Amino acid sequence: MTIPRVLRTGSFRLAALYALLFGLSTGLLFGIVYWIATDSLREQLRLSLDSELAALQEVAGGSGGLAPEIARRIASNGAQPFYYALQDAGGRQIAGDLPKLPEEPGLQRLVLPEALTERDRPGAPDEPETVLLVLARRLDDGRLLSVALDTFRMTEAQEAIVRAFAWAAAAGLMLALLGGVLLSQGFLRRIDELNRAIRVIMGGHLSERIQTGGSGDELEELGRNLNEMLDRLEASMEGLKQVSNDIAHDLRTPLSRLKQRLEAVQQEETASREDYEAAVSDALEQANTALATFSALLRIAQIESGSRRANFAELDLSALLDQLAMTYAPVAEDLDRSLAARIEPGIGLRGDRELLTQLFVNLIENALRHTPAGTRIELALARDGTDLLAEVSDDGPGIPAAEREKVFRRFYRLETSRSTPGSGLGLSLVGAVAALHGIEITVGDNRPGLKVVLRFPEAGAP
Template structure:
């Protein structure tokens, strides 16, 4: 399908459409003019032959000598064999003429030159009849008509070519003009999707349908910006108003634990309450972090990164933990040198969440494997484990906030780990897919390989290279 992507180009499509329409119009118009012109020339040709026949036959009625003189005079006046005349007696003997004897029925006939003893490919329109017992054949070639038709065809061809070229150029200019406006709309929507809700569609002030549509969209964007900003403010207020008393409560509980000691039941109950408060704080932190990621503001911190180096660094963090639980994490990294545009801190958190999720829900001695590979313009990362996996009907649901599988409700967690993973992946324009590893779960993420313009500062390539 990549071979036909050029057909998706709006200027090219408009140019082709304009060219096709003008070509069809030219063909219809040209064919109509050609047929009318040809019919008129044939009518004029037939009239000339008929008038010549009548003129010669009229002299036969007056006198045989005048008849033959008229035949000879017309033969001498003819240019070559453009005009043919033959007069014969009833027995077939030739009285006068410039062609051999030929038998034709009375009336009109069209015959090629070779049938009347002439060379060439031209054809003749002949009229034959009997005049006072003698036969008279008068004719004229179609050579002049053929020349005019050739000239008309050449003129029509050149005219059609010029029309097509002008139509293609006009369609391209109109298409490019439209594409510039659509590209401006697309660029604005890209900025909005990356969290810049203050972006607006450009208005040219022409009052056309695109300007009217852009004005309506800008109005909706203003409302959206106000709504999102209000939600962010509410979230910040909630975080401030609720987290502050929760932190104070935890400090109070910690002081109570120190006063009571660590042995009695009251101290254990207070410790459990402190753990619950910590869980609530972590939930608030995760929810606020997800909201910030979905707003897209962290894109401004993107740099060129070597994802293989980040994966090796993340795996090193869990060497001790996996050794204690007799688990393993193997790496098969085959995309060295492939750079992506991203936030290093968030990418480390993404892989930490996936690894901890596999450890938390997997069996003792969990085995994990992470592979990287290059696929066209994507860097594909796949992580497999030997845990219980996720049923197919639940795989989309686990990315929801606070959603937990029924069998996981007895294990610690907030139900936000995979939600945060999904938010980080979306921030990096990296589709994420859950598959069956038979047994276990396979998480596949496709990161777009960074282009030269993926980040504002291309000098960050050196920084990324030093991190490797």
């Protein structure tokens, strides 16, 4: 037999488990209440018997006869009558109507194999047997005086408690199972919607998103996380597509030029040795350019994979930037530019020294390459509360505001930079290294010129 799907869901099983726990707790509560109520009712019967017996003992100690008093009380019994018995020292009954005589004093339970009549038990149900609670005491003259009460009232209370808990347990179980079914149906609807969206996405529609209703539960959080993952996946796929197009576009020209150059030399009948050497030299230069591009792409991919985090170590960033400033200051001077440094000492952090060096080298060389003669470039590092800020700025032509968010794309180059050497991957590598180290990087206006601000997550001692 196939179990309905709604009964196989985790939510229904959880509801069934809660129903079972509710049933167990109800059973435990029933046992406690039943025991306390039974003990209380039994104690009330004992107190009634004790009070009645004490009253009869006072009569026995007085001038009146005990047997006539017992007969009078039997005749005037109310809705729940007492049963009496007076026995002599030999156990022979002298007076009373107790159907079964006790054999010794004390509180005891007598079971009669037959039911008392309705006349003897007014309002009591017909039952196959009768249970009496008897209290017997020995009088000073050796006689045994007994007083008894029918326990059917206590039995009725016990049965009422059992019925109440049975109905409560049944109602609670039914409500729990009904709630489990309703909860499971709602859960299945949301899971089906989730599976539908995933199937659409698996079909290649990466723009599909999982509907979230704002309930704030675990499935809502799962949907939001999946949507965020899909946003990143879609952006990665778009980036991959853009990279593929850019690679095809940027490598097609040098490879075509290389092919045309080699074919031209091959077809030229009067080509000299010098022509072949020039063609080979040009081919090597074009091949090196292509290989450098692929090497940069592989390096960026390696950085973005996060594998370089294994090389993180404590380093003195201030000393590193001081060294770069001293290295590139003569280079800038040779290019008719100036490089100034404003570096606060003693700033350290944890990172990959080689990659951070490459990051600042690319920023400095980018400023040297794309600014005119006479430009002033500045390299700065300072603490900003618990964070630290590094800046590479210049007073050159800068970058238009609309282009600043695009400069970290692979192969992206401004129109004004098309004539300068390069593959357009330098700032892409800067972005990858910054992401690896958790650095927030901002490209802004230096008024005039360009300012690249890097905010490191925390500053610590080297």
